[in-house]
Amino acid sequence: MAEAGKLAILAGGGALPGQIAAAAEAAGRPVTLVAFAGTTVEAAGFPVIAARIEKLGALFADLRAAGVTHVVMAGGMRRPALDPAGFDDTFLAVAPRLMAALQGGDDGLLRVVIAVFEEAGFTVEAPHDLVPALTAAPGFLTATAPGHADRADADRAAEIVQGLGALDIGQGAVVAQGLCLGVETVQGTDAMLRFVAETARGARPNPDGARGVLLKMPKPGQDLRVDMPAIGPETVRGAAAAGLAGIVLAAGRVLVLEQDETLAAAEAAGLFVWARDDI
Amino acid sequence: MAEAGKLAILAGGGALPGQIAAAAEAAGRPVTLVAFAGTTVEAAGFPVIAARIEKLGALFADLRAAGVTHVVMAGGMRRPALDPAGFDDTFLAVAPRLMAALQGGDDGLLRVVIAVFEEAGFTVEAPHDLVPALTAAPGFLTATAPGHADRADADRAAEIVQGLGALDIGQGAVVAQGLCLGVETVQGTDAMLRFVAETARGARPNPDGARGVLLKMPKPGQDLRVDMPAIGPETVRGAAAAGLAGIVLAAGRVLVLEQDETLAAAEAAGLFVWARDDI
Known part of the structure; x- marks a missing residue:
């Protein structure tokens, strides 16, 4: 865990988000979880930011307001059903890239997601770099x-x-x-x-x-x-x-x-x- | 159907062996079916040679006795359970190659089967060459x-x-x-x-x-x-x-x-x- 900075865990299902949160906290690092609508997050005791993928600009603003500099994606996430009526400007700006990537394999989509967070100024980390014992x-x-x-x-x-x-x-x-x-x-x-x-x-x-x-x-x-x-x-x-x-x-x-x-x-x-x- | 010569259909399950037999007969070509133990052959009205894979030498002898010069494999065949007590000398001679091929993909095994029939003097044909309308x-x-x-x-x-x-x-x-x-x-x-x-x-x-x-x-x-x-x-x-x-x-x-x-x-x-x- 070489990096400092507050860590946000973009949490999918399962035990992994909680394990990473616990390990980050044990290492003295401030941590918050991000729970997307439709995902059940198991990580009792940690602050949670509720988010919708359609409101990507709001999520970025919430993360910055909470002092988050680093993010990690952890746990299984299903491809969500999106509500087009809820898209904010930030989402609409990246939507063409996301939609194009959705037509290809998984890797393409996830590479775009990483790029979007990096362009917004966040450092994207890997779960096993945060917790090698995983x-x-x-x-x-x-x-x-x-x-x-x-x-x-x-x-x-x-x-x-x-x-x-x-x-x-x-x-x-x-x-x-x-x-x-x-x-x-x-x-x-x-x-x-x-x-x-x-x-x-x-x-x-x-x-x-x-x-x-x-x-x-x-x-x-x-x-x-x-x-x-x-x-x-x-x-x-x-x-x-x-x-x-x-x-x-x-x-x-x-x-x-x-x-x-x-x-x-x-x-x-x-x-x-x-x-x-x-x- | 350029080739002459009596045709033996090594018959697996399904309707294909019967279709090929009917097409060959309609083209004036003598035809027989080979039914391996454990395979149900649907091709009423054609002569059938019963065979066991373990008795490969006996099958070759039966085919030659019936005047067969050409063979075609048709229909789905499962990988058979073999009875080692029943192996004849011809089978034993090719067994090492078959066993080695069984460890790989399907293609390897079937290439060996073709080679074994060709080495025994038979011409191996393709179903769709016999019946292009297939x-x-x-x-x-x-x-x-x-x-x-x-x-x-x-x-x-x-x-x-x-x-x-x-x-x-x-x-x-x-x-x-x-x-x-x-x-x-x-x-x-x-x-x-x-x-x-x-x-x-x-x-x-x-x-x-x-x-x-x-x-x-x-x-x-x-x-x-x-x-x-x-x-x-x-x-x-x-x-x-x-x-x-x-x-x-x-x-x-x-x-x-x-x-x-x-x-x-x-x-x-x-x-x-x-x-x-x-x-």
Whole structure:
């Protein structure tokens, strides 16, 4: 946490905004949360600025009035339904860029969002720079370790996700016995794992062979200040329900949310969690 | 149908083997079907050779005894469970190559299967070379036509499937409003469409905007003698259930099974079917 300055957390759902707020406060840094209309923010005890995306100028004014110099985006946010009647001038000025980016992949949209905040004078930080412990160091995070076939499946999955990244889709894939059983799309990791759970019967050539892995990593060149890939307890439950052997992560570049609970769930289900620094 | 010689159809499920058999017979060509254990073959009225993959030498002998010089693979086949106790010498000789290929994508396996038949002296033909009417000529196959946004979604989907092909996965994708909602994996097109039907609620940024397209095309460089991409009435039903606007095909390189029923189903559901020669 090298940067000083009051921090505003643009908060999505889940536990991450609260974790970052707590870590920033523990480091002696003033912090506030920004809750967008339609998003439920779980971070009791911190000041909250209510915001609407349509009123971007009002949000910038509120942030400056509160002394905010730095922002971080944290937690899952759905693409919102916008009320055109509510657009303020600041929103209208950036709307053409946002609308153009909305037609493309996720990265394009989020790059525009970062640019808009930077042009307004804010410094945009990355969650894992604020709280390095949110990611995993290289190695096996569980007592269960991958076998030879699991390592081969992980290599194949990494090849696929790297290839998909060039297309600006996906931060995840499921591979079993060399076969791709799932590719992450905008519906997210949990939806992909449910798909695998429902469809993989018979798709693995050898019913007694390798059960497969979930691999999560950023797209090549992805700006980790937004939409950093993440796993959490729900990911572990989904991977177990899909009959997988384990989860493979890019060390230092994938958020492990609620780390104690996540790893305990993996141990309980007999899944390995493996952070690799070579993918 | 330039080639003479008796034709054996290595028959998978569905209507395609029967269609090819009827077309070959109508062209004056002798034809037999090969039914592998575990596969239900729908092609009444044609001679059938029963076969087991484990007894590959026996199959080659039966084909030669029947005067077969040419083979074509047609219809969906699942990766079979093999009985090691039943392997004959011919199977054992090719088993190492088959097993190695089984660890990779579909293309690798099917390329080995073609090579094995060619090395045994058979000529392997492509379904659409035998029956050109199985594919579609360029243009709109339905009265319903794609709009501007549908064309953009089709372009994006083609870019994705071409990129996936380099990774040896997928012959299909679903894109709506520029976002990828589904990537075809080994579970096939119908499973992907069910996934989209179940998960796409809220994934389209504009609920009143473009509904999206299913795109089907071969992988770049794919050998069309095996595993040629296909659509049929079930594909249309799946695309309609997924709320899509239409289906886009590579003209001449995607099988349109039960063409009359398929296109009638698309018209009834208000879906367009568009065969493109520029993808």
